[in-house]
Amino acid sequence: MCKDDSLNHGIALSQDGRTLYGSSTSNVYAWDYDASQGRNTSNARDIVQAMGDTEGHTTRTLLLSKKVPDLLLVSRGSQGNIDLETLDVTTGVSTIKAFNISNVTNSAYNHASDGLLLGWGLRNSVGVAEEPVSGGVYSVENSVDNLNRSGQTIHENNPGEEMNFHGYLNGTKSSNQGGNYGYPSCFAAWNVTQIPDFSGTTGTQFAIGDQNATVNDTFCQNDRIAPRITFAAHMAPLDIKFNPNGTASWVTMHGSWNREEPIGYKLVFVQFDGNGSPTASANSSTAAVDIVSNPDLSACPSNCFRPVGLAWDSQGRLFMSSDSTGEIYVVTKDDGTGVADVQQASSNRSSPSSTGSGSAPSSTAGGANRAVRKWSAGRGSYWVAGAAVVGALPLI
Template identity: 65%
Template sequence: MFAFKTAVAALAAVCLQRAFAQSPIASASCSSTLVPRGAAPSVAPGYVARLVANNLTSPRGIKFDTNGALLVIEQNSGIVALNLADSGSDCISVSSRRTVINDTTLNHGIEISNNGSTLYASSAEAVYSWPYSAQTQSNTSAPTILVQNMTTSDHTTRTLKLSQKVPGLLLVTRGSTSNIDIDAEDITTGHSQIKAFNLANRTRPYNFDTDGLLLGWGLRNDVGIDEEPLSGGIYTVENSADDITRSGVDIHQNNPAEELNFLGYLNGTRSANQGRNFGYPECFTAWNVSAIPNFMGQVGQQFAIGDLNSTVNDTTCSAANVQPPRLAFQAHMAPLDILFNTAGTAAWVTFHGSWDRQPPVGYKLSVVEFANGQPTQPSNSTTAAVDIVSNANITNCPTGCFRPVGLAWDSQGRLFMSSDATGEIYVVLRANGNATSSAGSNATGTIPSASITSTSSSASATTSHSVASRAGGASMGALAVVLGALAVML
């Protein structure tokens, strides 16, 4: 009996040692006076979300400058620089704020050159650049107009992305002018298109309608865009249409799907996708196949809307005629950003959520696993996006919850996320202390299984104690069992 008790006690000691060893950021306190405007987010096992900044004016696009300040587009206000203080154990706070640009027309897109000396931002009408000093956090001259003639009455965001594979090329997204924009059928209008503009040989402002390299058209409102770091493939996430019908049946609750689109490459690699018509406004992607009358396709395939006839039907929407998405997402989740990690093993996507579905969906940050320049899931998958940070009670949305928009990596591989509805910035961390950017494989457990239920994280607002419960949860659970057995035996 004594030998057994001794063995149990030794095992308890080992479990206790492992519990603390596996929680490198858990033991340090990370208290904060910041309180989320809504409930603290729910976070998947192995992750933690912390509130870093609040009281911003509808923060949208975010980007780090070369000195580590977080540049934030405040919609219809301008650009502000947040200087961050890191007190250890990933306890991050804002030490100071500085207004960089006052311009009430700026609304979403932001970029910065690799050397940090040029800042880019967009309004509904134009793309601008400024000489920028990361030391003084200021622009040093009036703006230069790079691209213009983009004003529309509905989807007004113009996301910006500088290519890393082809320096000097700036990608610009432009959405539709209404829910179903008939003008988007005409390639010459520039509606619902994504183009690349060569900044190296610019002699005048580009006209979006007539200038630039066309990467894709028939793209209703592709707000998020990024360049896959290994192959250089251009991927976008698309907000699809609201309130659609087919053959007189309202199918809008679960159709059409939101999309992950592949637009080819900028580095000379040939792709049939580049410059192709992606279907809008005639063709849309299926999510709930059973809800679409007389549809013989599957998830991820496209279908026609309205009253079908000899000229408007699913044949016109086949892959032979228009380009289908690479992946489909649940209807009305409203993806607004996509950001790859440097290894090309994961694409992070913000789902802003939509007003056009009850109960609501989206309002979360998810991750899609990639390998060899492609998503690992097939195009008809319904589980490719795995939730990492979400709202605990989605029935409070959209007025009572955070709404993710922009994403940015800092120099340590920590993921920052803006929430426009609540005026907040969060940082998303790995609970074991590794960089968030190292996530990227279901096989290694860095991307949780889609079947795992997220758990609420009190660390989102005030403390890191819940990090300890997640990081060392397995070991502490084993410890509890051992100590229970020990108590019975003693």
């Protein structure tokens, strides 16, 4: 085992537990791995290369498909807030691609020219997951900052963050697969009343800046793929994990950095139908139910937790990391058991007062009434609500 400061976000482990994958800004590597030792046992092998330099969004999320185990998904974001290079799909920027890791020989894949394209026009899809029942691939997207439309600044509540559907890896046909999702020209509406000269609904694509003959709302709605679910602007979704039975996805919202009123800083629950699709309509503004959140967003980002990564353990408990506080939390039911079987969630809590006190009404989850508990950890008192989640404890 050796230290490599170039490695950053992406990590994946083969189903047999013998191969570990990791990413730097420019490459994806593989190592032989020994789980009994908890370490790699070989030098790094290049799997994918030529993914750019250290500008812009530098994370390279990795996901190994369980439906098609030979395919490794790689998500690469843009090199800036508005990156015109992404207008050319051959650059490989702002894409999600899949690479057949069983075919790698002496030469690594070139990211831009090789691989199966699942989607492009994706500004920064840090969270990627495979729905376990249908095998559909979903991502969660960090949208653009400081957006202007028709000469007006509308970035406080637009555009929305996105949950996008990218088709399947097992050969099932989907019109979404390989399509363009809009960036850097088209974006999803969140607060439609604040978008000048716009008549669409939440989730509808609209054109950035001043509409013209080439880029306009009609083009965005007819030629670009709209998100399956839209979240509020600046929530910054960073990870998505599905229940094993496909009845829900859990999404971490890292939180805003340039919004007048902070937003996000929580874990949310999005209900699915168990057959591969969210239960909420594409124009819903209530699809995401708060599960774990900070009580006082005015303290964010410097004095609150900021969710990032999610992971399941063998008992169905959900682990959640916070980069701002250096903590890991475990999310469970009130009896300490896992939440992997939760099918419904309701967020029915009162807001705590500025002193951290407040009433905690009951909430319904999975058909059972469970009390919402207040818990304290790290830098302050937080609240857990809904989805049968009434306990979350810091591990470190």
